[in-house]
Amino acid sequence: MTQDMNAQKKWMQLPRDVVVGHGVIDDVKNVCADLKLADNALIVTGKSTRKIAGDIVHDSLTDSGQRVEMIVSEAASMKEVDRVRKQALESGVEYLLGVGSGKSIDVAKLAATEIEVPFISVPTAASHDGIVSSRASIKNGNKTASIQANAPMAVIADTDIIAEAPYRLLASGCGDIISNCTAVLDWQLATRLQNVPFSEYAAALSSMTAQILIDSADTIKPELESSVRMVVKALVSSGVAMSIAGSSRPASGSEHMFSHALDKVAPVPALHGEQCGVGTILMMYLHGGDWKSIRDALQAINAPVTAEELGIEDKYILEALVLSHTIRPERYTILGTGLTPDAAEIVARKTKVIS
Ligand SMILES: NC(=O)C1=CN([C@@H]2O[C@H](COP(=O)(O)OP(=O)(O)OC[C@H]3O[C@@H](n4cnc5c(N)ncnc54)[C@H](O)[C@@H]3O)[C@@H](O)[C@H]2O)C=CC1
Numbered sequence: 001m002t003q004d005m006n007a008q009k010k011w012m013q014l015p016r017d018v019v020v021g022h023g024v025i026d027d028v029k030n031v032c033a034d035l036k037l038a039d040n041a042l043i044v045t046g047k048s049t050r051k052i053a054g055d056i057v058h059d060s061l062t063d064s065g066q067r068v069e070m071i072v073s074e075a076a077s078m079k080e081v082d083r084v085r086k087q088a089l090e091s092g093v094e095y096l097l098g099v100g101s102g103k104s105i106d107v108a109k110l111a112a113t114e115i116e117v118p119f120i121s122v123p124t125a126a127s128h129d130g131i132v133s134s135r136a137s138i139k140n141g142n143k144t145a146s147i148q149a150n151a152p153m154a155v156i157a158d159t160d161i162i163a164e165a166p167y168r169l170l171a172s173g174c175g176d177i178i179s180n181c182t183a184v185l186d187w188q189l190a191t192r193l194q195n196v197p198f199s200e201y202a203a204a205l206s207s208m209t210a211q212i213l214i215d216s217a218d219t220i221k222p223e224l225e226s227s228v229r230m231v232v233k234a235l236v237s238s239g240v241a242m243s244i245a246g247s248s249r250p251a252s253g254s255e256h257m258f259s260h261a262l263d264k265v266a267p268v269p270a271l272h273g274e275q276c277g278v279g280t281i282l283m284m285y286l287h288g289g290d291w292k293s294i295r296d297a298l299q300a301i302n303a304p305v306t307a308e309e310l311g312i313e314d315k316y317i318l319e320a321l322v323l324s325h326t327i328r329p330e331r332y333t334i335l336g337t338g339l340t341p342d343a344a345e346i347v348a349r350k351t352k353v354i355s
């Protein structure tokens, strides 16, 4: 094989079963049967999501004759991944399920990858695109890393359960999808300036997904399963774009760096997708793009567009803006070598994020 042929090699991991719809949580045993996962499951869930879905999955698999353990995990940290991995190894677990929000799913996904067992994603909220991606965002000390992981073998998204979740979580998922707009612009910029690997297919899928959601923003409403279905499908597309790219580049750029910076500096950060949505307004302004249409779409969805709506004081927004470029220095974005404090204040005021 020539060196050139090796350079062309690409290994994309995508889920095999994606089941979306009303009451599909009851299909968990059918999905396991389809994947030949017959016994020894470990469910990773959260404190409140255990009652919402963890117990249902547990009982359903137990009724079908499987041995099932459950572990409650709230933080997406390396310590939690190690704890889950230890329990899984001690119990000879054959597969893991992440049942809950983003943090439970990421912890289960990475632990399953490390011990080389299959993983099933059962989101209880459509709050982020990690429900399907081959990445895990995990905190290690003071740093959050986006780590390559195995894609879920299956995703089971029950629109009934997700529609009952607080609307804020769905609006947050919309922010995570809309953020693809600036993520792709950053990726294109980095490709032009630094020749970073670029995938036309991943970028096109990611941008199109965000645009469809922006065009349908006024149809996203609370407690509507049709809204949930639309957002879940968009999250799946966005996750697939990351899998095609083999990195989070199509769905994470400068706006995500701003969100990660806010997680560091804000005493009480907002939700991931909410922060990414506001970050998209700011970064679109820096790109010289149509930041007002991003703001309009987020407002139509009733997602936060200001510091006040995020529940974060102006000074932390400015601090995060100045810090953003240091979050992932290897990922070139519109932030370049960083904003000066006065430039940060200008962008935040002009976009009405602070007043
Ligand atoms: N792996 C990846 O590719 C990606 C990972 N992420 C990561 O995901 C995390 C963000 O996930 P989120 O879900 O936004 O936040 P989260 O995991 O902090 O959950 C937010 C809250 O939602 C609650 N919740 C979930 N479902 C509920 C329901 N049905 N009813 C009532 N409450 C419910 C949880 O109990 C929790 O308190 C971050 O750590 C982020 O970095 C985000 C995007 C992509």
Ligand SMILES: O=C(CO)COP(=O)(O)O
Pocket: 129, 130, 135, 136, 137, 145, 146, 176, 248, 251, 252, 256, 257
């Ligand atoms: O949040 C993500 C995509 O929406 C994943 O991105 P990160 O690479 O920033 O963790």
Ligand SMILES: [Zn+2]
Pocket: 128, 129, 176, 251, 252, 256, 272, 273, 276
């Ligand atoms: Zn995200």
